[in-house]
Amino acid sequence: MAKLYFFYGAMGSSKSANALMVEYNYRERGQKVLLAKTNIDTRDGVNLIHSRIGLSRECVLLSDVCSMKDEDILAYDAVIVDEIQFAKTEEVDFLAHIVDDLNVPVMCYGLRSDFQSHLFEGSRRILEICDEIKEIKTMCWCGRKATCNARYNANGIVRVGAQVMLGANDEYIALCRKHFNEGKLHRETQEPVGLTD
Numbered sequence: 001m002a003k004l005y006f007f008y009g010a011m012g013s014s015k016s017a018n019a020l021m022v023e024y025n026y027r028e029r030g031q032k033v034l035l036a037k038t039n040i041d042t043r044d045g046v047n048l049i050h051s052r053i054g055l056s057r058e059c060v061l062l063s064d065v066c067s068m069k070d071e072d073i074l075a076y077d078a079v080i081v082d083e084i085q086f087a088k089t090e091e092v093d094f095l096a097h098i099v100d101d102l103n104v105p106v107m108c109y110g111l112r113s114d115f116q117s118h119l120f121e122g123s124r125r126i127l128e129i130c131d132e133i134k135e136i137k138t139m140c141w142c143g144r145k146a147t148c149n150a151r152y153n154a155n156g157i158v159r160v161g162a163q164v165m166l167g168a169n170d171e172y173i174a175l176c177r178k179h180f181n182e183g184k185l186h187r188e189t190q191e192p193v194g195l196t197d
Contacts, residue, residue, distance in 0.1 A: 002105040004096055006084070006126045008112040009136035010146045010174035015109040017051035018136055019082045022107060031077035035059040038086035038122070049082050062087055066094045073102055084110035087122030096129050109136075115151035115158065115172070117180070138174050141186050146174035150185065157183045 009015050019035075026033045037049050039061050044050035049059050062081055065073075073079070079098055081087070087108075095106045108130070112123050119127070127133065140146040150173050151158040157180070173185060 002099045002103045003131035004099045004126070004129065005105070005107045005132045005134065006123075006130040007107065007109045007134050007136055008123070010138050011111070011149045011172045012052065012174050013136045013138035013146075014051065014053070015111075015136055016049055016082050017053050017055050019080050019107070019109040020049060020051060020055045020057050023057060023080050026078055032075065034065060034073065034076040034079045035082075036062045036065050036079065037082040038062045038084065038091075040086040041083040062091050066091050070102055073098055073104060076104060079104060079106045081106065081108045082110070084108035084126055085112070085114075085120035085123045086110075087125070089121060089125045092122055092125040092129065095126075099131070111149060113149065115149050116160075117148055140174065140176035140179055142176060142179060144176035144178070146176055148175045148177055148180035149173075150175045150180055152185055157185065 007015060007018060023033045023035050035049065035057060037059050044056070047058055047060065048056055050056040059082070065079065065081075079095065081095065084092070092108075095108065098104050099106050108126055110123060110126075111120065112127070113119055138146045151171060152173060153171070175185070179185075
């Protein structure tokens with residue numbers, strides 16, 4: 001029986017790398033995977049999933065998946081979607097249709113919450129309807145589990161602004177809740193993360 005999976009983690013937890021490794025494992029076993037990402041994520045090009053550790057693979061956009069005919073989707077053994085937090089509610093509902101009506105497993109990877117610790121639309125919907133939720137863990141600079149995605153600049157943690165601002169290690173860092181709330185990006189004896197020459 002196929003399931004709808006949500007693999008979530010804070011920034012830097014290797015979500016994209018995990019998605020690409022799972023896709024590779026399917027391919028290595030001779031199975032066909034539909035690899036997709038949400039339309040808003042254009043940091044590395046429109047049709048490319050790229051991880052921080054250098055793994056990358058061509059993909060389609062989630063909007064293209066949602067416009068496919070059922071018989072075309074049935075040609076795949078699995079669907080993998082990266083950056084699911086940016087999906088629209090109806091796109092997540094379509095992924096549930098793939099699982100429930102076509103019996104094709106769907107694995108979604110993404111953030112649970114934004115830089116203010118609020119759910120994204122796609123994350124909220126997949127949390128509401130998915131069959132399994134699995135956390136991909138990463139650490140805060142202090143060694144505790146990181147659960148918060150802090151947006152920062154030269155002045156410290158940014159607390160206001162648009163929910164979506166695409167960025168990487170130079171604008172976001174994963175922190176534990178304590179240091180997120182305190183606004184501490186690093187140990188006092190360290191150079192500020194990402195703010196050195």
